[in-house]
Amino acid sequence: MSRKKTVKGKSSTSSPTTASTNSQGEGKAGKSSTGSEVQSNGVVHPSRPSLSNSSEFYDIAFKVMLVGDSGVGKTCLLVRFKDGAFLAGSFISTVGIDFRNKVLNIDGMKVKLQIWDTAGQERFRSVTHAYYRDAHALLLLYDVTNKTSFDNIQAWLTEIHEYAQQNVVLMLLGNKADATQERVVKREEGERLAKEFGVPFMETSAKSSLNVELAFTAVAKELKHRSMKEPNEPKFKLQDYVNKEMKSTGCCRS
Amino acid sequence: MENKANGTRSPQPYPSTSSSAKDRVQSRLDPYGFERSEDFDYESYEELMSEYLVVLTRRSIKWSKLLQGGSQVEKNLKVKRYVRKGVPNEHRALIWMLASGAQEQLEKNPGYYHKLLESEHDDKLVDTIRTDLHRTFPDNIQFRKTSDPCLQKTLFNVLVAYGHHNKAVGYCQGMNFISGYLIIITKDEEKSFWLLDALLGRILPDYYNQAMLGLKTDQEVLGELVRIKVPAVWQTMTEHNVMWTLVVSRWFICLFIDVLPVETVLRIWDCLFYEGSKIIFRVALTLIKHNQAQILQARTFPDICDRFKDVTKGGFVEDCHTFMQKIFTEPGSLSMATITKLRETCRAQIVAQES
Numbered sequence: 001m002s003r004k005k006t007v008k009g010k011s012s013t014s015s016p017t018t019a020s021t022n023s024q025g026e027g028k029a030g031k032s033s034t035g036s037e038v039q040s041n042g043v044v045h046p047s048r049p050s051l052s053n054s055s056e057f058y059d060i061a062f063k064v065m066l067v068g069d070s071g072v073g074k075t076c077l078l079v080r081f082k083d084g085a086f087l088a089g090s091f092i093s094t095v096g097i098d099f100r101n102k103v104l105n106i107d108g109m110k111v112k113l114q115i116w117d118t119a120g121q122e123r124f125r126s127v128t129h130a131y132y133r134d135a136h137a138l139l140l141l142y143d144v145t146n147k148t149s150f151d152n153i154q155a156w157l158t159e160i161h162e163y164a165q166q167n168v169v170l171m172l173l174g175n176k177a178d179a180t181q182e183r184v185v186k187r188e189e190g191e192r193l194a195k196e197f198g199v200p201f202m203e204t205s206a207k208s209s210l211n212v213e214l215a216f217t218a219v220a221k222e223l224k225h226r227s228m229k230e231p232n233e234p235k236f237k238l239q240d241y242v243n244k245e246m247k248s249t250g251c252c253r254s
Numbered sequence: 255m256e257n258k259a260n261g262t263r264s265p266q267p268y269p270s271t272s273s274s275a276k277d278r279v280q281s282r283l284d285p286y287g288f289e290r291s292e293d294f295d296y297e298s299y300e301e302l303m304s305e306y307l308v309v310l311t312r313r314s315i316k317w318s319k320l321l322q323g324g325s326q327v328e329k330n331l332k333v334k335r336y337v338r339k340g341v342p343n344e345h346r347a348l349i350w351m352l353a354s355g356a357q358e359q360l361e362k363n364p365g366y367y368h369k370l371l372e373s374e375h376d377d378k379l380v381d382t383i384r385t386d387l388h389r390t391f392p393d394n395i396q397f398r399k400t401s402d403p404c405l406q407k408t409l410f411n412v413l414v415a416y417g418h419h420n421k422a423v424g425y426c427q428g429m430n431f432i433s434g435y436l437i438i439i440t441k442d443e444e445k446s447f448w449l450l451d452a453l454l455g456r457i458l459p460d461y462y463n464q465a466m467l468g469l470k471t472d473q474e475v476l477g478e479l480v481r482i483k484v485p486a487v488w489q490t491m492t493e494h495n496v497m498w499t500l501v502v503s504r505w506f507i508c509l510f511i512d513v514l515p516v517e518t519v520l521r522i523w524d525c526l527f528y529e530g531s532k533i534i535f536r537v538a539l540t541l542i543k544h545n546q547a548q549i550l551q552a553r554t555f556p557d558i559c560d561r562f563k564d565v566t567k568g569g570f571v572e573d574c575h576t577f578m579q580k581i582f583t584e585p586g587s588l589s590m591a592t593i594t595k596l597r598e599t600c601r602a603q604i605v606a607q608e609s
Binding site for chain 1: 389426466504
């Protein structure tokens with residue numbers, strides 16, 4: 001593939017592997033860097049605020065990927081987050097891979113998320129998993145009205161462990177939580193699975209917008225915290241933050 | 255879009271109440287039932303159509319004469335020239351069927367399609383297809399659940415039949431859009447099935463099976479062709495580590511559906527059915543070469559991706575007749591021998607990398 005051919009002859013600064021390793025270090029953002037543009041790895045450590053193509057300034061950027069079975073609502077979740085709209089019956093299935101940017105204000109800092117939307121069908125994985133290794137965060141979705149999509153989560157996790165960076169920020173999302181009538185996966189089942197794999201979890205709904213903003217904000221906070229953290233600063237706890245901020249779908253939790 | 259100047263009433267893909275060209279031009283729907291976007295520029299479209307309708311009329315008369323001798327499409331320079339200049343909508347289904355060999359298959363295998371439909375269905379295949387039914391052309395009134403007849407059912411049949419016919423492929427996303435177009439044009443599910451079979455089984459390499467090796471290969475082949483023909487763009491892509499699959503996978507998988515305007519896609523498909531998969535590279539190279547200045551202005555990875563989306567929009571691609579002339583001149587010579595050779599080397603590289 002073109003990437004493999006090109007990496008050899010390139011300087012290490014723009015090679016995805018090297019740059020991604022940088023992002024795992026601490027306190028890098030304070031250092032000036034040669035360029036302020038978004039590299040393919042997604043992280044920027046600008047010496048001055050950067051101007052993205054959407055003409056929005058940002059201080060730091062990360063790459064987030066949406067993964068999960070076909071039809072679980074990845075594109076809808078992204079559009080809800082990006083544009084605040086729900087694509088009821090007016091969207092088409094995602095073929096290949098695409099991305100959108102959104103800049104968030106996290107504790108006074110402009111964090112740009114470059115969010116990658118992928119085709120969910122299994123055979124496309126051999127095309128899309130090449131992107132995993134550059135992702136800083138993965139949002140893994142299943143559909144609470146589709147048991148198969150939940151059963152496949154384990155396979156997705158295996159895939160992620162194989163191809164993604166070791167310290168990738170990962171969150172499990174049970175989407176379509178608004179569909180109470182059609183629900184076949186209980187919230188507790190999602191919680192249990194997430195616990196088993198040590199992954200933060202919550203239910204979302206692109207339709208009602210439940211927890212959509214929170215999912216992305218939580219990930220942005222975690223990523224920002226990781227890259228900016230002072231050595232003695234306590235670790236940001238993603239699940240604790242999510243639990244505190246989360247809105248519940250059911251009647252049993254307030 | 256249909257031409258009526260030759261006195262025959264061309265088939266309407268949806269119940270039409272309007273008759274004049276002007277009415278159709280100003281409709282909220284295009285002639286195939288697709289809703290026009292909010293920002294659709296009716297004025298420049300009307301201007302374009304006033305010229306294009308003249309072309310269509312001329313082509314229609316020529317095609318009618320050509321087809322008078324009987325229903326066959328020979329492979330010769332005259333017909334090739336005719337196809338490149340566009341097949342009028344009223345002859346499109348027939349020409350596609352004849353040129354691709356789909357007609358021959360249909361006649362050789364009477365009842366085969368219906369047998370496939372009546373056979374016991376693979377539940378997993380059916381589920382996968384169902385997931386995409388309501389996500390195929392929601393912007394086309396014929397595919398709405400509420401429309402009668404609803405083409406979702408037709409689409410389901412074609413895809414299920416094909417999945418059982420070609421088990422190595424089954425169902426792959428992208429086939430829904432391709433079948434959708436075939437249904438819109440032929441208005442016949444059995445013909446759509448055989449055209450899909452012609453495309454996937456003979457015209458295109460193995461784009462849609464589990465390994466998607468043909469797709470991965472052709473993306474790299476395009477990369478190599480860009481390296482030869484538009485080296486500056488190749489250089490930019492390389493510098494920014496942009497994999498070709500990221501910017502062109504939809505072009506190949508969907509055969510430009512939802513990438514380029516409907517009429518332009520149909521004109522490309524005229525050539526695809528007659529001349530084969532080489533045409534895809536011609537279109538891709540033309541888009542890239544024609545817009546190379548804009549692509550080269552990109553300074554970042556996401557910027558490059560955005561520009562690759564921009565190259566598929568605007569007047570250049572909307573003026574389908576001029577665009578189709580460009581694809582045979584702008585990229586320069588492109589022999590099948592070159593493509594075959596590149597396909598061999600790229601495929602071998604991918605296989606080696608994946609093993």
